[in-house]
Amino acid sequence: xxxxxxxxxxxxxxxxxxxxxxxxxxxxxxxxxxxxxxxxxxxxxxxxxxxxxxxxxxxxxxxxxxxxxxxxxxxxxxxxxxxxxxxxxxxxxxxxxxxxxxxxxxxxxxxxxxxxxxxxxxxxxxxxxxxxxxxxxxxxxxxxxxxxxxxxxxxxxxxxxxxxxxxxxxxxxxxxxxxxxxxxxxxxxxxxxxxxxxxxxxxxxxxxxxxxxxxxxxxxxxxxxxxxxxx
Amino acid sequence: xxxxxxxxxxxxxxxxxxxxxxxxxxxxxxxxxxxxxxxxxxxxxxxxxxxxxxxxxxxxxxxxxxxxxxxxxxxxxxxxxxxxxxxxxxxxxxxxxxxxxxxxxxxxxxxxxxxxxxxxxxxxxxxxxxxxxxxxxxxxxxxxxxxxxxxxxxxxxxxxxxxxxxxxxxxxxxxxxxxxxxxxxxxxxxxxxxxxxxxxxxxxxxxxxxxxxxxxxxxxxxxxxxxxxxxxxxxxxxxxxxxxxxxxxxxxxxxxxxxxxxxxxxxxxxxxxxxxxxxxxxxxxxxxxxxxxxxxxxxxxxxxxxxxxxxxxxxxxxxxxxxxxxxxxxxxxxxxxxxxxxxxxxxxxxxxxxxxxxxxxxxxxxxxxxxxxxxxxxxxxxxxxxxxxxxxxxxxxxxxxxxxxxxxxxxxxxxxxxxxxxxxxxxxxxxxxxxxxxxxxxxxxxxxxxxxxxxxxxxxxxxxxxxxxxxxxxxxxxxxxxxxxxxxxxxxxxxxxxxxxxxxxxxxxxxxxxxxxxxxxx
Numbered sequence: 001x002x003x004x005x006x007x008x009x010x011x012x013x014x015x016x017x018x019x020x021x022x023x024x025x026x027x028x029x030x031x032x033x034x035x036x037x038x039x040x041x042x043x044x045x046x047x048x049x050x051x052x053x054x055x056x057x058x059x060x061x062x063x064x065x066x067x068x069x070x071x072x073x074x075x076x077x078x079x080x081x082x083x084x085x086x087x088x089x090x091x092x093x094x095x096x097x098x099x100x101x102x103x104x105x106x107x108x109x110x111x112x113x114x115x116x117x118x119x120x121x122x123x124x125x126x127x128x129x130x131x132x133x134x135x136x137x138x139x140x141x142x143x144x145x146x147x148x149x150x151x152x153x154x155x156x157x158x159x160x161x162x163x164x165x166x167x168x169x170x171x172x173x174x175x176x177x178x179x180x181x182x183x184x185x186x187x188x189x190x191x192x193x194x195x196x197x198x199x200x201x202x203x204x205x206x207x208x209x210x211x212x213x214x215x216x217x218x219x220x221x222x223x224x225x226x227x228x229x230x231x
Numbered sequence: 232x233x234x235x236x237x238x239x240x241x242x243x244x245x246x247x248x249x250x251x252x253x254x255x256x257x258x259x260x261x262x263x264x265x266x267x268x269x270x271x272x273x274x275x276x277x278x279x280x281x282x283x284x285x286x287x288x289x290x291x292x293x294x295x296x297x298x299x300x301x302x303x304x305x306x307x308x309x310x311x312x313x314x315x316x317x318x319x320x321x322x323x324x325x326x327x328x329x330x331x332x333x334x335x336x337x338x339x340x341x342x343x344x345x346x347x348x349x350x351x352x353x354x355x356x357x358x359x360x361x362x363x364x365x366x367x368x369x370x371x372x373x374x375x376x377x378x379x380x381x382x383x384x385x386x387x388x389x390x391x392x393x394x395x396x397x398x399x400x401x402x403x404x405x406x407x408x409x410x411x412x413x414x415x416x417x418x419x420x421x422x423x424x425x426x427x428x429x430x431x432x433x434x435x436x437x438x439x440x441x442x443x444x445x446x447x448x449x450x451x452x453x454x455x456x457x458x459x460x461x462x463x464x465x466x467x468x469x470x471x472x473x474x475x476x477x478x479x480x481x482x483x484x485x486x487x488x489x490x491x492x493x494x495x496x497x498x499x500x501x502x503x504x505x506x507x508x509x510x511x512x513x514x515x516x517x518x519x520x521x522x523x524x525x526x527x528x529x530x531x532x533x534x535x536x537x538x539x540x541x542x543x544x545x546x547x548x549x550x551x552x553x554x555x556x557x558x559x560x561x562x563x564x565x566x567x568x569x570x571x572x573x574x575x576x577x578x579x580x581x582x583x584x585x586x587x588x589x590x591x592x593x594x595x596x597x598x599x600x601x602x603x604x605x606x607x608x609x610x611x612x613x614x615x616x617x618x619x620x621x622x623x624x625x626x627x628x629x630x631x632x633x634x635x636x637x638x639x640x641x642x643x644x645x646x647x648x649x650x651x652x653x654x655x656x657x658x659x660x661x662x663x664x665x666x667x668x669x670x671x672x673x674x675x676x677x678x679x680x681x682x683x684x685x686x687x688x689x690x691x692x693x694x695x696x697x698x699x700x701x702x703x704x705x706x707x708x709x710x711x712x713x714x715x716x717x718x719x720x721x722x723x724x725x726x727x728x729x730x731x732x733x734x735x736x737x738x739x740x741x742x743x744x745x746x747x748x749x750x751x752x753x
Contacts (some may be wrong), residue, residue, distance in 0.1 A: 056317040056375035063367045063401055070405035071412075074442060078413060078424060081441075160420055167422035175412065 054204030061208050065215045068179060072219060075175070076226060079168050083230055091163045092231030096152035102145035103224060109138035110217045113210050120203055129191065132206070135213070136187040139180065146177050165231060172223050180216050187213070237315055238711060240322040241305025242607065245600075247333065248297035251288045252593070253679070256672050258285040263665040276344060283351070284340045289589060290450065291358050292333055297596045298457035299400070300325070300365055303393045306603065307369065309704035310387050312378025312723060312743075314715040317371035321364045328361030349418055356411050359404040366404070369397035378703075378716075380723035385742065387702050387727040388474060391481050392460020395488040396453050402492060403449040410442035451588050452491030458595030459484060459526055462548045464727075465598050466530050468700050469545035470537025471738055473728040480529045483522035490519045523559055527552070538731070538738075542698075543617025547598030550625050551591050557629075558587025561636055579639020582632040590628045597621075597678070605697050608686060609709040616681040620674060627671025634660045634667075701739050702727050 083090060116131030150170065153159075160170040186209045195202040258281055265278055308316055316322050335354030339347040373386075373394045386394075413424045425439060467474045474480055494516040530552050539545070561583040604612045638660050696705040703721055704711075721743040729740035740749065 056371045059374045060318055060321075060367050060371040063370050064363075067363050067367070067401045067405040070402045071409045074406045074409035074445075075413070078409075078442075082424065160422055164423065167416070167424065171412070171416055171422065 054200055054207070057200060057204065057208045058211065061211050065212065068215075069219075072175075072223070075172065079172075079226065079230060082164055082168075086164065091165060093153065093158050093163070093165045093169060094156060095228055095231070096149040098145055098149050098152060099224060102142050102149065103220065105138050105145060106142045106217055106220055109135045109142065110214055112138060113213055117203075117206055117210060120206060128206075132187065132191045136184060136191060139184045139187060139213075143177050143180060143184070146173050149173065168230075169227055172227060176216070176220055176223055179219075183209070183213050183216050235319070235323045236713065237304045237308050237319070237322055240326050241301055241303070243326050244296050244301035244304060244329070245607075247329065248293045248301055248596075249682075251292035251296075251333065253675075255285050255288040255293060256675065258288070259668065260672055263668045267662060267665045280340050280344065280347065284336065287336045287351070287355075288333075290454070291336070291355075292329070293596075294454035294588065294592050295362065295450070296329065298461060298592065298599065299369075299393060299396050299453065300329075302389075302461070302596075302599050302603065303369060303457065304365075305607065306704055307372060307390060307393050308376065309707065309711070309715060310390050310702050310727075311373065311376065311381050312703050312716060312721045313372060313376040314717070314720070315376075316368050317376050318368045321368040325361035325365040325368070328357045328364070332358035332361065349415075352411050352415055352418070356408060356415075359408045359411070362400050362404045363408075366397040366400040369393055370401070373397075378720045378723060381742075382723075384478070385723055385726045387460075388463040388477070388480060388484070389457070389460040391484050392457045392463075395484050396456040399449055399456070399488045399492060400453050403446045403453065406442060407446040410439070410446070414439075448494055449491045451584075452487055454588055454592050456484060456487060456491075458551065458592045459487070461595045461599045462530065462551050463526070463533075465544055465548035465602055466533050466552075467728045467730060468602070468698055469540045469542060469548070470533050471540070471699075471730045472533050472537040473726075473730055474529060475532030475535070476525070476529050477726070477728060479525050483525035483529070486522035487519065487526075490515060490522065494519060517563070520559070520563065523555075527556065541618075542601070543612065543614050543621060544598045544601035544698075546618060546621045546625075547594045547601065550621060551594040551598065553625075554586055554591035554594060554628070557633075558583055558591060562587060578635040578642065582635030582639060585635075586628070586632045590632070594624075602698065604685070606704055606709060606711070610685055610688070611697065612685045613681050616677055620677040620681065623674035623677070624671055627667055627674060630667035631664050631671060634664050638664075699737075699739050701729060701741050703743055706741060706743060 112131050113135040116128050116135060119125075119127035119131055150173070153166065153169070158166045160167055190202070190205045190209050193202075193205075195205070198205075262278070262281060262285065265281075304316065304322060308314065332354040335350050335357065339350040339354065341347075342350060373390060377386075413422075416422045417425050463474055463480055534549075561579070565580065565583060600607075601612050601617055604610070695709070698705075703723070706721075707715065722745070723742045724745060725740055725742055727742055731738055732740050
C-alpha cells in the first residue's frame with residue numbers, strides 16, 4: 001500500500017481519534033464512563049450520566065444470576081439423578097420445623113426491601129434506611145435460622161455423612177446461605193455507604209441489590225420445595 | 232492492586248499464556264519421549280500427572296485465556312469505543328484468580344496423587360470463578376458500554392465472538408463449579424455423592440462424566456469461538472473485502488455457542504445413557520456442521536477474488552482454516568455412535584482434537600498476535616521470520632497429527648479383527664510423530680526469537696494502522712493512552728468491514744470518520 005500525497009492527506013484526518021479525527025467533541029461525563037447504548041445519544045448534555053452506570057450493574061447482576069442459576073441447576077440435576085437411581089433405597093430426613101420460619105423470614109425480608117425502595121422513591125431517606133436495616137436484619141436471622149436447622153438435624157443424629165438425603169440437605173442449604181451472605185454484604189454496603197460521591201446513585205444500587213435478593217429468595221423457595229418433596 | 236486497566240489485564244493474560252504454552256510444549260516433548268521409549272523416563276502415575284498438567288495448562292491457561300481474556304480484555308473496549316471495561320474491579324480480580332489457579336495446578340503436579348488432585352480441584356474452582364467474573368464483565372461491557380453509533384450490526388466479528396463466548400462461559404463454568412463442589416464435598420466433608428452411585432446402576436464414571444462433558448465439550452467452543460471471530464477479522468482485513476455473508480457469520484457464531492452447549496452427551500455413547508439419547512446427541516453434534524460450514528463458506532467467500540495480502544497474520548489465519556477443515560472432517564467420524572464408542576482413548580481422537588482445538592486455535596492466536604502486535608507494543612514482528620515460523624509449524628503439525636489419525640484407524644482395524652500387514656508400522660509411525668514433534672517444537676524458537684527481538688530492539692517509528700484496518704483501535708495513538716478515548720468517545724457511522732471501497736486511493740472506510748469528512752475526497 002504505497003503512500004501517495006492524497007493518501008497522506010486522508011490519513012491526516014483519520015489518524016487519531018483523540019486528535020482532530022472522528023471523535024466527538026469532549027463531553028463532561030463526570031463519571032468517566034462511556035455512554036451506554038441508547039443512553040445519552042443525541043449529543044446534548046444529559047444531566048444523568050449515572051444512568052449508564054446503573055444499567056451496566058443491572059446487566060452484570062442479571063448475568064451473575066444466570067451463572068448462579070446454572071450452578072444450582074446442576075446440583076438439582078445431581079439430586080434428581082441420584083434420587084431416581086436410589087428410588088427404593090432412599091432414606092429421607094425429617095425436615096427441621098425452623099425451616100418454615102426461616103422461609104417466612106426470608107419472604108418478609110423481600111417485602112421490607114421493596115418497602116425500603118418505595119420509601120426511597122418518595123424521598124424518605126430515613127424510612128429507607130429503617131426498612132433497609134430491617135431487611136438486613138431479617139437476612140441475618142435467616143442465616144442464623146439455617147444454622148439452627150443444622151443443629152436440629154444433628155440433634156436427631158443426622159449428619160452430613162449420614163445418608164445421601166442429608167448430604168444434599170447440608171450442601172444445598174450451605175451453598176445457598178453462602179450466596180445469601182454475599183447478598184447481606186451488598187445490603188450492608190448500600191445501607192452504610194454515603195452515595196454523595198459515588199459513581200452510582202443510591203436508588204440504582206438499591207435496585208441492583210434488590211434483584212439479587214429476590215433471586216436468592218426465589219432460589220430458596222425452589223430448593224426448599226425440592227428437598228421437601230424429594231424426601 | 233486489584234482494579235487495573237483493561238490493557239494491563241489483557242497483556243498480563245497474554246504473558247501468562249505465553250509462559251504456559253512454552254511449558255506445555257516442553258511437557259509434550261517429555262510425553263513423546265516417554266511414548267517412544269516406554270517406561271524409560273517416567274513412572275506411569277507420573278505420566279498421568281504429566282498429561283493432566285499438559286492438558287490443564289494448554290486448555291485453561293492458553294486456549295481459554297489467550298484468545299478470550301488476553302486479546303479480549305485488551306481490544307474489546309477499544310473496538311467498541313469504550314474507555315474501560317464495564318467493571319474494572321472484576322478484570323483485575325479475575326486475572327489474580329487465574330494466576331492463583333496456575334500456581335495451584337503447577338504445584339499439584341509435585342504433590343502425591345491424592346493431595347495433588349485436591350489442589351488441582353481447588354485451582355480449577357479458582358479458574359472457574361475468575362472465568363465467570365470475566366464473562367460477566369465482557370457481557371456487561373458489550374451490552375452497556377458501546378459508543379454512540381456502535382449498533383449490534385456494526386460490531387466487529389471479534390466482538391461478537393467474545394460476546395458469545397462470554398455467555399457460553401457464564402453457563403458452563405457454573406456447571407464445572409457445581410461438579411467440583413460435589414467432588415470437594417466428597418473429598419473433604421465425607422459425603423458420598425459419587426461413592427453412592429458406585430453401588431447403584433449409575434456408575435461413578437457415568438455420573439461424573441455427565442457434568443464433566445457438559446462443561447468440557449462446550450469448553451472446546453469457548454476456546455474456538457474467539458478464534459472464529461479473529462480469523463474472520465483477519466481474512467477480511469487482508470483480503471481487502473467485506474466479510475462475505477457477515478450477518479450469516481454472526482448467526483453462525485451464535486449457533487456454534489448454542490449447539491456447543493447442547494451436544495455434551497455425544498462423549499458418552501459408551502457409558503450409561505438413555506438408549507434414545509445417542510440419536511439426539513448424534514444429530515445435534517452433526518448439526519454443528521451447519522454453522523461451521525457457514526463460517527467456512529464466509530471465509531472462503533471473503534477470500535474469493537480478494538486482493539489477498541499474504542502477511543504472516545494472514546498465513547496463520549488461512550492455516551487456521553485449513554486445520555479447522557481437516558480437524559472438522561475427522562470430527563464427523565466421531566459423531567457416529569459406533570465409531571465414538573470404540574474411540575474413547577485412541578490416537579484418532581488425540582489427533583482430531585489436537586488438530587482442531589489445540590493447533591488450529593494456536594494458529595488463530597498467533598495470527599492475532601502478528602496482527603495486533605503493533606498496537607500492543609508499538610512495533611512490528613518480523614514478517615520473514617513469521618513466515619518461516621508459519622511454514623515449518625504448518626507442515627510440522629500435519630506431520631504430527633495426521634499419522635495419529637492413521638494410527639487410530641489402524642488400532643481399530645486390529646480390534647475389529649481385520650488383518651493389518653506390516654507389524655512394525657505403528658512403531659515407525661510413532662517414531663515419525665516424535666521426530667516431527669521435536670522439529671515443530673524446535674521451530675517455535677524462531678517465534679520466540681522474533682517475539683523477544685521485536686520487543687527489545689530499539690523503538691521503531693510509530694506505526695499507525697499498518698494493516699489499513701477499519702476498526703477503532705487503530706485510530707488511537709500508540710502506546711494507547713491510559714484512558715483510551717478520554718473525553719472524546721468516537722462516534723461510529725458504518726460497519727467494521729468496509730474494504731475495497733475506492734476513495735481517493737484509500738481502499739477502506741474507517742468506522743468512525745463522519746460521511747461529510749469523507750465526501751471531500753470522493
